[in-house]
Amino acid sequence: MAPTLVSAAVGALLAAALLGFAFDRRAVAVVVAAALVPSLDAAASLVVPGATNALLHAVWLPLLAGGLLYWDTERRPGGESRLRGRFGRRGVRVAWVALASFVVAGIGSALFAGEGAALLYPLEDARYVVRGRLLFSTQEGVVQTFLALGSDGSGVLPLRTAGGAVADPVASWVNPDGRPGLNPGADREFRVVDGGSQLVVVAAAAATLAVRFRGRGGGGATDGGVSR
Template identity: 65%
Template sequence: MAPTLLNAALGALLAAALLGPAFDGRTVAVVVAAAVLPNLDAVASLVVTGATNTLLHNVWIPLVLVGLLYWDTALSERSALRERYGWRGVRTAWVALAGFTAAGVAPDLFGTPGANLLYPLEDAYYVVDGLLLFSTQDGIVQTFVSATAEGPGVLPFESLGTTETHSISTWVNPDGRPDLALGSEREFVVVDAGWQAVVVASALASIAIRFRPWARVRTGDTAEDSATEASR
C-alpha cells in the first residue's frame, strides 16, 4: 500500500490546483481526507480476508459517485448539494472525488501492491507497470500493453493474484490476514522512495503559498471571481 502521507500530499496538490476560489482550510481538509479514505480498507482486513486495496480501491465506487454527482449537479432540476452548500460545495465535491480516485486509489494501482480494481465481479489484484521511451535504434518502445501468462489479465494490467493468494502488509495488519497479529512488528512507512519525498515537499510548498494573501489574489481568488463561480 502506498504511504498514507503520499496520498495526503497528492490530495493537497489537487486541492491547490483545482479548488480555485473555493480554496480554504476546510475545503483542503475535505479533499485530503478523501485522498486518504481508501486506506481505511486496511482496517477492514483485520476481519475480512483480502480487504486491503480491495473494498475501497475498486473502480465501482468512483463510477457510482461520478454518476450521482453528475446527476445532482448537471441533470437534476434542483441540486440538493448546490442548495445546501452552494457553488463551493459542488466544486469541493468534484475535487474531493478526484482526490479519492487519483490520489487515493491510483498510487496503489500504479505501484507494487496493486488494486483489486474489478472486485467483486472479478477477484484479481491488478498493477499498471511499464515504460515508454524513444530509442534512436528501436524507435518508440513501450511495455504497458503486453499479455501476461499468470492469472487473469486485462490489458494493460498485470494480475498479481487474488484475495486468497495475494496479501498486502500494512502497519495496521502486518501479515494482511484476518487477525490482530499482536506480536508482529509494525512499521509505519512515511515515504519509501525519494520521489515521494519530493511530492510531499511540493505539496507543503503549494499549500503554504496558496494560503498567502497575495497568492490568493494572483490566482483569482477575488470577490468578483467568487460571484462569477456562483452564477454558473
C-alpha cells in the first residue's frame, strides 16, 4: 500500500477539487479520513490472516455504501432523503466525495501503485494490480499499456494477479510480517514517503489546501452549512 501520508494527500486533493460549496475544515477532515480507512485492514491482519490490502480493499464496502447513498438521495420513496434532511446538500456532497476518496485514494493507492488489492476478498483469494505506462515515441507515436483496447485478453483494464491475499501477506508498519499475532520486538518502519514523486504529491496537497482555506477566510462554512 502507499504510505499513509500519501493516501491522505490524495484525499486532500480530491477534497479541494470536488467539495465545491461544501469545502471547509470538517468536510476536508471527513474526506481525508475516508482515504485512510482502507489502510486500517493492516491492523486487522494481526487477527485475520491476509487482511492487509484485502479486508477493506475489496469492492463490497464501497459498492454497498454507494448503493445506499444513491438510494437514499435519489430513490427513497417519497423523495425524503434522510441524509439531505439532516445535513442538507452539503452533507450529500461530502458523502459522495468521501466515497470517491475511499475508492481512489484508499483502494487505488494499492491497486495502481502498491502491492495489489484483493478486490473480491473473501470470495477470491487473489490480489490484483494494474501496471502500465503512457509515453510518446517519435517512431511509434503514443504508447500506453493501461487500457488493453481492441485486445483479445480478459478485459479492457489489464488486471493481473500479484499473489494470494492469504498465501502472500503484505507487510505494514503495524504488522511487519503480515501474519496474525503481535510481535512487540519486530522492527517497524513507518513510511512517510517512498520517493520524490510522492513528496511532490504531499507538498501539492498541502499548498492546495492552504490556498483554498486562505480564499475562504480560514475554512469556515458559508453557503454549504445552510443549503437544504
